[in-house]
């Protein structure tokens with residue numbers, strides 16, 4: 001009995017996951033290859049054939065490609081600074097973690113209030129006399145402003161989660177390694193590059209996978225700031241599911257997001273792989 | 281060429297004083313051992329010399345240059361850490377090469393130095409491995425090789441052998457002594473193990489409570505402890521101490537026996553257990569425990585109610601309860617001032 005007990009205790013959670021996660025997942029996978037009661041790839045051809053697909057795909061990729069590296073650099077810098085603090089470390093962490101407590105839609109709305117025609121940015125520009133009257137920043141003529149606004153909102157919203165993971169990871173690196181690097185002549189940059197970064201690989205893996213997957217699922221911020229001006233994979237999924245009532249095509253989109261996420265997860269795991277003997 | 285001068289170095293951690301104004305000069309190419317019980321400030325002093333800790337007061341000079349405001353890498357030192365700090369993400373080769381790479385030394389020279397030090401430490405067959413694939417002893421060798429490869433003026437070692445098992449420690453001790461004697465470095469070696477200190481040191485600095493109580497060569501430290509603490513810390517079993525009462529100028533009575541001693545108000549009599557032999561007239565000692573140790577017999581007794589040990593020839597086998605008379609070798613008797621706990625002469 002004592003040997004079975006752990007499994008028994010895990011049973012409810014496992015059952016819950018199977019029921020509410022695995023089952024819908026299988027359902028969606030099934031839906032994506034089912035059309036009119038027959039198995040077919042037509043959902044995928046319809047999806048790929050629509051002019052918005054490649055725009056949505058590349059917008060998503062481009063956003064991730066811009067946002068994630070910026071967040072990584074910022075999170076690493078912030079984590080390095082926070083780790084060195086003697087006092088006030090937890091207060092700073094709490095402050096940095098505030099955006100984590102805000103939903104992505106709320107985050108989008110906050111940045112909308114900055115960028116919209118009657119927003120803070122326009123008031124500031126008018127106040128400074130840079131422009132005569134408020135300009136339409138988030139219009140269809142300049143999608144790049146929308147893109148920048150979304151990127152900013154994403155960086156603002158989700159850098160802290162990476163930082164928190166990296167701070168925890170840096171805390172796990174024994175102090176002696178940094179001291180050895182100091183004694184053996186490493187400059188600050190060399191110490192970071194040659195000692196901290198390689199030893200941080202496991203945390204970097206976690207942080208990057210989490211962030212990249214979330215970046216591929218970007219939705220509420222995009223909708224809040226861009227409406228339909230800047231289609232991404234997730235907004236297209238929503239569009240096909242609810243506006244077009246095309247379950248199958250929406251499911252196909254979901255499968256694309258899944259495939260991209262899995263591919264990048266494997267890539268990150270490979271790139272940041274730590275050989276067995278080289279672990280701490 | 282690197283003389284190390286430590287001038288009035290003090291260190292406080294908050295309200296706690298870990299080092300009280302330490303003064304110490306270490307000669308070029310000298311092997312200096314910092315010896316003391318755990319918590320006496322050895323590591324703190326070593327870390328201040330390394331630049332990993334800033335002194336609260338005082339100066340550190342290495343090779344005629346004041347270094348206490350310089351970062352570790354500008355001090356011309358290398359260090360062997362207690363837990364080795366061999367980088368887990370680098371191979372043995374890259375670990376040994378670490379300091380050389382930081383200096384951007386060219387590859388040929390790096391290979392030459394790594395190969396040479398690896399041979400010196402007998403780890404040339406491990407160069408491709410990661411530290412996770414090494415035993416404690418092998419990691420220790422890598423840590424020493426990494427320091428030697430720098431060809432530094434000064435090598436600092438913090439209890440480098442304390443994590444090894446007894447046999448390996450003995451082997452490494454002899455090897456370290458050989459290797460370091462051949463290099464031209466000044467060495468500061470921290471340990472709490474007096475045998476290690478004795479066997480390695482040119483000079484030993486005995487530390488107690490954040491102070492250096494005596495800095496002298498091993499024989500001197502053993503024979504002529506500058507303080508009662510040194511006598512009681514060094515030697516196994518430690519020095520014996522007995523109260524003495526003055527019975528005339530320079531004459532002292534100890535447990536009914538009269539000995540020549542210092543001209544002082546008060547004094548404590550001290551003698552090492554090895555410097556006693558049974559005689560017709562001597563300190564009357566009541567035998568408590570007899571421990572035959574092979575070459576010698578360790579006899580624990582009480583003299584005038586005070587604990588007293590003697591190391592006697594193994595042919596002598598007193599029994600518990602016997603009263604034997606122990607005569608000290610006259611020129612090995614030492615006297616300490618009971619007030620200051622320092623040696624009297």
Ligand SMILES: Nc1ncnc2c1ncn2[C@@H]1O[C@H](COP(=O)(O)OP(=O)(O)O)[C@@H](O)[C@H]1O
Pocket residue numbers: 293296298316317318319320321322323324325
């Ligand atoms: N960073 C620190 N903060 C507070 N106290 C410390 C710190 N480092 C050392 N100490 C204290 O200073 C004393 C000396 O420590 P240390 O130099 O490590 O002793 P040793 O190496 O001789 O065992 C100890 O009592 C220790 O508790």
Ligand SMILES: [Mg+2]
Pocket residue numbers: 322323324
């Ligand atoms: Mg120590």
